[in-house]
Amino acid sequence: xxxxxxxxxxxxxxxxxxxxxxWYYRDFGERISYPRVASKLFxxxxxxxxxxxxxxxxxxxxxxxxLPIIEGSQEVVKELMxxxxxxxxxxxxxxxxxxxxxxxxxxAQHFPFIPWQNIVFCGNKSIIHADYLIDDSPxxxxxxxxxxxxxxxxHNQRENGFMRVHNWQEVRAYFLG
Amino acid sequence: xxxxxxxxxxxxxxxxxxxxxxWYYRDFGERISYPRVASKLFxxxxxxxxxxxxxxxxxxxxxxxxLPIIEGSQEVVKELMxxxxxxxxxxxxxxxxxxxxxxxxxxAQHFPFIPWQNIVFCGNKSIIHADYLIDDSPxxxxxxxxxxxxxxxxHNQRENGFMRVHNWQEVRAYFLG
Numbered sequence: 052x053x054x055x056x057x058x059x060x061x062x063x064x065x066x067x068x069x070x071x072x073x074w075y076y077r078d079f080g081e082r083i084s085y086p087r088v089a090s091k092l093f094x095x096x097x098x099x100x101x102x103x104x105x106x107x108x109x110x111x112x113x114x115x116x117x118l119p120i121i122e123g124s125q126e127v128v129k130e131l132m133x134x135x136x137x138x139x140x141x142x143x144x145x146x147x148x149x150x151x152x153x154x155x156x157x158x159a160q161h162f163p164f165i166p167w168q169n170i171v172f173c174g175n176k177s178i179i180h181a182d183y184l185i186d187d188s189p190x191x192x193x194x195x196x197x198x199x200x201x202x203x204x205x206h207n208q209r210e211n212g213f214m215r216v217h218n219w220q221e222v223r224a225y226f227l228g
Numbered sequence: 229x230x231x232x233x234x235x236x237x238x239x240x241x242x243x244x245x246x247x248x249x250x251w252y253y254r255d256f257g258e259r260i261s262y263p264r265v266a267s268k269l270f271x272x273x274x275x276x277x278x279x280x281x282x283x284x285x286x287x288x289x290x291x292x293x294x295l296p297i298i299e300g301s302q303e304v305v306k307e308l309m310x311x312x313x314x315x316x317x318x319x320x321x322x323x324x325x326x327x328x329x330x331x332x333x334x335x336a337q338h339f340p341f342i343p344w345q346n347i348v349f350c351g352n353k354s355i356i357h358a359d360y361l362i363d364d365s366p367x368x369x370x371x372x373x374x375x376x377x378x379x380x381x382x383h384n385q386r387e388n389g390f391m392r393v394h395n396w397q398e399v400r401a402y403f404l405g
Contacts (some may be wrong), residue, residue, distance in 0.1 A: 145347050145349075152328060155322075167323060170322050171322075171350045172321075174347060175346065178346075178348055178358065180354065180355050181355065
């Protein structure tokens with residue numbers, strides 16, 4: 052029986068923070084940094100007017116289009132498939148109606164070797180039936196019934212409940228030794 | 229632990245065949261019947277020109293919009309939730325990029341009591357982690373790891389491998405006695 056690995060998209064395969072920085076600069080002429088965007092305190096540090104605009108970013112078509120690819124993800128996912136692992140993409144897209152087509156197109160463009168049968172848009176990842184889940188969200192890893200691997204991100208630094216992988220080379224080492 | 233039931237959309241909650249009949253009449257001025265649409269032989273019985281048009285229906289925006297609701301589905305799904313079952317919607321939307329927003333809107337309109345966290349657009353339903361799956365597709369029920377209930381449809385009459393439910397009253401009887 053093939054072992055199945057489910058993989059989250061945002062901050063694991065695709066980098067949405069740069070899009071956020073880009074739109075913030077476009078709208079307010081100010082450069083902000085990844086740590087500040089990822090901070091839970093960020094919404095409190097901007098004016099209400101800015102907050103309203105910023106909160107719509109994730110619900111705007113184009114936000115998830117053409118996002119940068121996280122380094123090593125394409126090569127390692129392909130290598131895992133070549134070595135007999137079954138790969139499913141599992142992204143919590145349901146929260147963002149405007150993201151569906153952008154996310155679908157992004158995968159088709161950058162991961163054409165993953166068949167549509169193995170792509171999942173969901174909400175709560177307790178519904179995912181897999182042996183492993185690679186995700187930057189401790190919330191989703193806790194919901195998941197298999198073995199969770201926490202993909203390192205600024206927002207999850209204080210989480211200690213899961214094996215942490217800092218990059219795709221560590222994912223390769225974990226599964227392929 | 230709550231028992232979890234995953235439910236397919238097309239031909240279980242929503243009726244896409246009537247949309248097919250409607251568009252066929254619009255394009256060719258000819259009324260066709262459900263059995264003929266559902267038949268695997270249908271594509272061979274029409275001209276190549278018609279076939280090309282018809283094959284695009286499922287890939288056209290609007291096809292899955294405003295579909296009729298299958299009788300009893302709203303009431304019984306609500307009753308199952310009220311009786312402690314956890315309900316997830318699991319539809320193989322990945323095959324049809326144009327269907328994402330139509331399906332999402334249809335659920336929001338007709339099943340607003342199902343949270344977005346519990347909606348899944350997938351391909352192969354082996355990825356669904358649930359106790360039960362109600363589906364009209366023997367292919368998906370065979371892929372599923374839990375207990376499958378075959379929702380009666382014209383195209384699955386010859387299937388004998390699963391408990392068959394003919395309508396939502398039978399679903400209610402199965403789970404609530």
